[in-house]
Amino acid sequence: MTAAGGTVHWAADADEANRIVTRLVRETGETEVVKVKSMATQEIGLNEALEEAGIRAYETDLAELIVQLGADRPSHILVPAIHRNRGEIRAIFAREMGRWGRPAPDGLTDSPRDLAEAARLHLREKFLRAKVGVSGANFMVAETGTLVVVESEGNGRMCLTLPETLISVVGIEKVVPTWRDLEVFLQTLPRSSTAERMNPYTSTWTGTTDTDGPRAFHLVLLDNGRTDTLADEVGRQALRCIRCSACLNVCPVYERAGGHAYGSVYPGPIGAILSPQLRGTASEIDASLPYASSLCGACYEVCPVAIDIPEVLVHLRERVVQGGEVTRRGVKVTLKPAKGHAAERAAMRAAGLAFARPGVLRAGLRLASRTRRFHPRTLPGPGRAWTATRELPKVPAESFRDWWQRTGGGKDDGRGGK
Amino acid sequence: MILGRVRRALGGPGGAPASYATDIDRGYRRRHGERTVEQTVDLLAENLAEYRAIVHRTDAGELPLLLMRLLAERWPDTVLVPPGLPHEWMAAVDAPLVHDRAVSTAAELDRSGAVVTGCAVAVAETGTIVLDGSPDQGRRRITLIPDHHICVVRVPDQVVSSVPQALERLDPARPLTWISGPSATSDIELDRVEGVHGPRVLQVVLVSGE
Structure with missing residues (x-):
């Protein structure tokens, strides 16, 4: 040129x-x-x-x-x-x-x-x-x-x-x-x-x-976060975007929320993975963008350059919750886990412990079954907003694992007879 | 500095493909469907018309009369012509011709109501004409400012089937303008309106034979 x-x-x-x-x-x-x-x-x-x-x-x-x-x-x-x-x-x-x-x-x-x-x-x-x-x-x-x-x-x-x-x-x-x-x-x-x-x-x-x-x-020629994005092996595929906007047009979240909600010149699914990479996840809006999706995958299906937007969204969520190594302005830095997700991390750790130990899992399941009549119909504290429009799932009297053990994997249906 | 960042992001040297020409899979279609020459020209006419260009077909002998008639229908005060347009094309035209000169300002060009040009190549599958600034097409601005553009396409020589075939014929060093129908917008409530800044009337004359 x-x-x-x-x-x-x-x-x-x-x-x-x-x-x-x-x-x-x-x-x-x-x-x-x-x-x-x-x-x-x-x-x-x-x-x-x-x-x-x-x-x-x-x-x-x-x-x-x-x-x-x-x-x-x-x-x-x-x-x-x-x-x-x-x-x-x-x-x-x-x-x-x-x-x-x-x-x-x-x-x-x-x-x-x-x-x-x-x-x-x-x-x-x-x-x-x-x-x-x-x-x-x-x-x-x-x-x-x-x-x-x-x-x-x-x-x-x-x-x-x-x-x-x-x-x-x-x-x-x-x-x-x-x-x-x-x-x-x-x-x-x-x-x-x-x-x-x-x-x-x-x-x-x-x-x-x-x-x-x-x-x-x-x-x-403008960098403005592009080389930092390139350094991320999962996230770099967002740079393939040709700005056709097909992902916006099929996105159920974009359809409801509108373009302004994304707080960036790049709205919609592509914006949800591009803005937090170009700008980093330090601000509240950028940290929340990877969650602005139901992961339905319609965006990936229509993308002409095959950007796996759901994959990058999950990758960015992980980065927000767990932190880790990223490149900012050409320098490698380690991000701290985001504060807002402490309860989620604790719950995931507890779930990890239980799933790794069958005895603990069984005891937990039985405890949940025995106490089912005392379960509240709505969650306390911040969970109340969620249960205001939804019912909590009912815990069955017997867990699947107990049923399986009692009936020999369903061969004996537990009521006698074959 | 930015190139250094790119190199580091890609994990240092050695990551680049050995040869771009051989590493890229070009297994896609060079054109879509088999057509005879006549069918290709028909498809061009059909696709141009579908995008609201007005298509006329004629032969070399009838071309001057057709151009006269097309221009007379809209009564432009003057007609712009590029420097290398064949003289015989405009032989029958009544309106005064204005020859584009390097010193002509945009405001001067704005006084002409119509422009007549040739083209570099036409793409049947997409209904596109491409101008490359050759002497029979002139500077980019002369096909932009007047409200009426008549483009003469020599068929079948200047017609290709597809975009890949058109790119092969074109010289990237020249300024290119690809035109597919008159200018349009859907910016207001996604309601399509033809004719914003470019010419609102695009007529394409497919001229056959010599």
Whole structure:
């Protein structure tokens, strides 16, 4: 890519990436940039960092525009404004567009066609004026230095070709070795993402081209926890993700909880394994994400790159409860077991002891059977919330093991006769 | 520093495959189904139309008249043309032609209502046309700003069955634009709307013979 006229920058974390992009924009003397929808720039909070530096970043994807104008947060990887209905979008456009540029037309209706037309007019002015574009990339090809952006609306093409300077921020896991590898991914991504044979627009570019497109191209390669994730032999498969969002669409937990509940730009099952690895499990939300799943496995079934999300979830739960060795910012550290799980660990230890000793297990089972009439119908203390909507399982009068022994494995049913 | 972290994460040197070219299993299909040349062209037409491109079929002799008719139907003030578009294609067109020049600004291009180009390759299975910036296709921006794009595909020479076959024909060093139908969005209540920022009308002319 350097050979083709581009400049490469390496960013170990979000702050460094933001500093690099801010500096690059400042060097152009511009105070506005147009943006293609990009998960990586959301992950590092680029818009906020640019704003602090007095640079306005305009989102140009329709859904991202809705989110930005509404001072909102995205709730889905592919359709970030899925939580807004057409009436709300009409209200946001009518109220906010004028403050950002060309106002929404008078008498704007709430039909998606009219709303899209309002966005077209609002953004066209920005595209034609913009001198700096900021993008991510869906793929990078190592052998040719080519970047790929897959999109539907044409805002990507606008941002990639009209500005004089293009800055792309891309996670290092987006690289594929050869040009030929695209034959797999260009067929896989649209099908898993929107169930289309092919998305309306795909752009590829290699460095800069004379007279066609930006004259300066900068690629910011972002680590931000990716090499730490790579160091985990079970968890590293999450880096294969191509952000198609198929796992969100089938997830029963995502369907009920919604994207905002995941506290990250990566919602849904993939977010539940990606965020705690990229950010670590130190915060309450990151430690709880591996539990945001019923382990039903639907996500693994639809994943086009075969990430075994349930396996990684269980692996991360183990890490939260038991602690252990992980890599953070390139350094191996040992995590302490999480405090909140002391009771669980004690219960598991007790269960382990009992299951390893048949005598103890038998005594325990018999004790439970004999005292069954004294068992409460609801649990005391914190267990009460659980039994408020469920019945405790009834303990039978005789355990299976005792029954088996008494009847010789069921041959004699215990009532006489064969 | 980041590359060092990658190496350490993968357990030091020696972990890399000996040869990527031979280690990767390419046992998947290069195309989906057996088709004759005519069937491949038919499939292209069908898939383009399904994604709301308007498909026309003609031969080299009739092409200028067809282009004249397609442009006259929409009355653009001017028609943009890339520098290397064959002159005879536009011989019958009434609207003034605007030749794209390196100094043409985006705002100038915004005044043209239509653009006519050739293409590099077309993919039947996905209903895709690919532009690579050759002289008959021009800079990427000229097929983006006008609201009406007419793309001429020479059949069967420029048609391949599948994405893998298209990638083989294309040069990664050139800026490529893959187009499958007019621009679209489903961002509002998942209701599909055609025509956001790119051309809202895409017409593809499949021209056969010389």
